[in-house]
Amino acid sequence: MAELIRNPKCMRKLEEEVSPAMDQQEMFIKESCITQLPYLEACFKETLRLHPPGPFLLPHRAIEFCQVMNHSIPKNSQILVNFWAIGRDPKYWEEPLMFNPGLDFKGNDFEFIPFGSGRRICPGLTMATRHVSLIVASLIHFFDWSLPHGRKNPTDIDMSEKYGLTLRKEEPLILIPRSKN
């Protein structure tokens, strides 16, 4: 939501995609609609690239010596993958700090692994993708959002991050919803 408020063009594009896909008679959004919304999926992925909840994935241990590209990894090393840094690395992403839904995500090339990879990949991937998309689509479809206290400039939103068990916004996002009905 913070990135969408900071990027009104993306917010408008998402609204334009979500609204026609909704059954106007229903007061809620059906899960079956979600798979037909490519821009919503792009916004979700782009958010995970810039703001991964698990910036270092989960710690792993090398059960034997191995060579990964030019890194020699001794047996029993603890391995942390800094996906936060990979997601912002200009070697892999053009204008890496811009929120730019629709980037070409090459899941197989390991530039985009917010859920990890391989046999310990996050088993909640499908559930998280569906739920976050459903929630965001509902928030966008049913409400207009604005900044509080007459603040006009959305780029003023403080995007500092705080690392605890997961990575999150340091300052809570405070917005005012106005029902569209």
Ligand code: HEM
């Ligand atoms: C946007 C939401 C989520 C993100 C970004 C996320 C990310 C991750 C990451 C990075 C890992 C570590 C993968 C690795 O070891 O390389 C992980 C593991 C795991 N996640 Fe998630 N996760 C999310 C939601 C969920 C949900 C909704 C559930 C359960 C309903 C879940 C359950 C788990 C479990 C059980 C593991 C451990 C898997 C194992 O070690 O075998 N996650 N997740």
